[in-house]
Amino acid sequence: MKLTKDGLGKSINGWLLRQIELLKWKTEPFTEGSDGMRGVMIQGTASDVGKSLICTAFCRILSDQGIQVAPFKSQNMSNNSYVTILGEEIGRAQGVQAEAARTVATVDMNPILLKPESDMKSQIVLFGKKLETMGGMEYRANFYEQGLAAIDQALVNLSKNYTHLVIEGAGSPAEVNLNDREIVNMAVAERADVPVILVADIERGGVFASIVGTLALMPHPERVKGLLINKFRGDIRLFEDGIAFLEAYTKLPVLGVIPYMGNHEIEQEDSLGVREISRDNRNRPIDMAVLKHPYLSNFTDLEPFLNEPDVSVRWVEFVKDIGKPDILVFPGTKSTIADLRYWKEQKIEDTLLSIENKTRIIGLCGGFQMLGDSLSDPDGFDGTKAEFEKGLGLISGMVTHFTKEKFVKRRSGTAKMNEQTFNVDGYEIHTGRSKYGGKALVSFEDGTEGVQTERLIGTHIHGIFGSADSRQAFLAPIRQEKNLSQPMVQECSDRYSRFAGHVKAHIDWAQVERIMEGKG
Known part of the structure; x- marks a missing residue:
């Protein structure tokens, strides 16, 4: 992590101030300190379509431009956690994204972490500390308001130190059985008031149906401002008609088709x-x-x-x-x-x-x-x-x-x-x-x-x-x-920049910037 000693001290001081703020939780939507706060939310048509890695790339691209950017995911479900410098737990993806953004990972970047303990129960980690273990129905019934309060507070805290957010969604935003009390996808985009880019994984097949179906079922589809096709293999010219169809049918721009990159060396959360x-x-x-x-x-x-x-x-x-x-x-x-x-x-x-x-x-x-x-x-x-x-x-x-x-x-x-x-x-x-x-x-x-x-x-x-x-x-x-010689292992000294360069080379970054500025 490229961070100066002064920057580290500033981050720790910010954390101490946040602890005081946590004593005054707010239940209204995120507004305080949000003047000038911009960003984008990456949602996906399904799990494992590449949301985390695209967010990582966006964090590095914005950091390269000298922008104070932070990652954010309201609620993460993973047993693969990241330990902050203060000994707190957040989702590993947000820790990696913070490194890509060249900043210190804090619990505000992932205020709620769910760690499954069985098929029916998960441990709730709230602002980096274990809270309790709940079943799915109990969590949905009793934690919703507390979860919204935590999300709002985290957004307020981040707005005091950063000008841009790269927000990651979870799973699919088209889970119609959960959308009335969801706190991970469009509800977060609404509270943070950011545009959404929808990502689909073409390697799985059914990319057209997954995009069209998601847009048809998700709440507030008007907030979606662009599409990204991820994990493409082969000759991009074979997909030109597909791009034309998607843009004509959805009335949304296809911002890019990102080729599959298997040796990026960035940790996978899933x-x-x-x-x-x-x-x-x-x-x-x-x-x-x-x-x-x-x-x-x-x-x-x-x-x-x-x-x-x-x-x-x-x-x-x-x-x-x-x-x-x-x-x-x-x-x-x-x-x-x-x-x-x-x-x-x-x-x-x-x-x-x-x-x-x-x-x-x-x-x-x-x-x-x-x-x-x-x-x-x-x-x-x-x-x-x-x-x-x-x-x-x-x-x-x-x-x-x-x-x-x-x-x-x-x-x-x-x-x-x-x-x-x-x-x-x-x-x-x-x-x-x-x-x-x-x-x-x-x-x-x-x-x-x-x-x-x-x-x-x-x-x-x-x-x-x-x-x-x-x-x-x-x-x-x-x-x-086995009589094997010691191989030369060439580890990428800056894997974040390498992957960010790969992503940026295959998307319309200027259009992404216009979307983040509310002009897309």
Whole structure:
């Protein structure tokens, strides 16, 4: 993040002022301090059409123009969270977008975060802190007014420090069964009084029906000022008649057709996005199998391995599909005991015994906790009540107990793996408190964290594989065993600018600017 020391201080001071303002919540629509506040809202015809990445690109483009821009998403549903410098949780997409905007991520950028704990209940994180767990009907009935108040307050706070907002919608705005109490799409565009650009994913097929149908069913379609076609593959000339049809039928301009870009290196908030990228790296010599928990979280810990040209990353939903990989990953989870039981019901212990001398194991956060001797959560703070749950026993003596208070903290230290030392810059976010011994993985000024053996590493720290040095240290013995040379990994030093340039080159940015200024 390109931020001066003075800028960081200003952001922290702004946060302190916001804490005072939070004591005076407002229930009227966003108006205070909004003079000169401009922006745009990116809505989509469905989930995973690319809204988050387009918002990221817009944030960087506006930042390049010297504009004080901030991302905003009123309510996010994701177990892939971002920890701010003050130890608060927001949706990871808004943290990434803040980095693209060259500003400090704050809870005002995503005041409401829902973290699913089961099919029926989600943990509510309000302004970065855990509030309570609610079922869907209870949330819809009892949280609506409180949610609107939080959204209005966040918009007021952002208007004091920024001139432009890039607002991200959620899912589809045409969910007619939810629109009377929705707080994520057109209701937000109305409260912030910004125009809307509608994005459709052409790769899925049915792009014409998805656009026309969405416009027909969404409230206030007159606020939509343009269309974007995303993830196009092939010769753009083949779609010229499609553009002409859409513009004639909808009376809206097609602002651009953005070609698919699979190697943008920007973290995906939705695991669907990571799974799509991983399809392109099959048949590589190092086989990494990643367990796809039912309540998977923080899957972006594994995204950096997609940059390794000799590593194949594949998702595994059933034990029978694990096979005999070189690396088996237990990633993070929002409901550790529930997901542990899912794998134990399929007798994963037998598979672990059969591969114990051939496969290296990685345990991350909740996945790390599964590898211990036992877990206990008598009050169900992590989603599933259990007085005692037997772990997988790969880390002898490790016990985990879940508490009401969540541990959230950014972490910086050093780690040594296979005689190679590297820096670690990540964060911890978990309710389980674990006790274990053995050789530590990461060292801090005030202690250590994690554990490592010859064929296993475990840690609560998310982002530990973010650097090429860390991945090289971990992969070195595997490459040696397979007689593979160390490949040259060219990591994009400014992935945000690269992707923003790609987007800007394929859209009518001048028209987007006119739309944001209310002239489109």
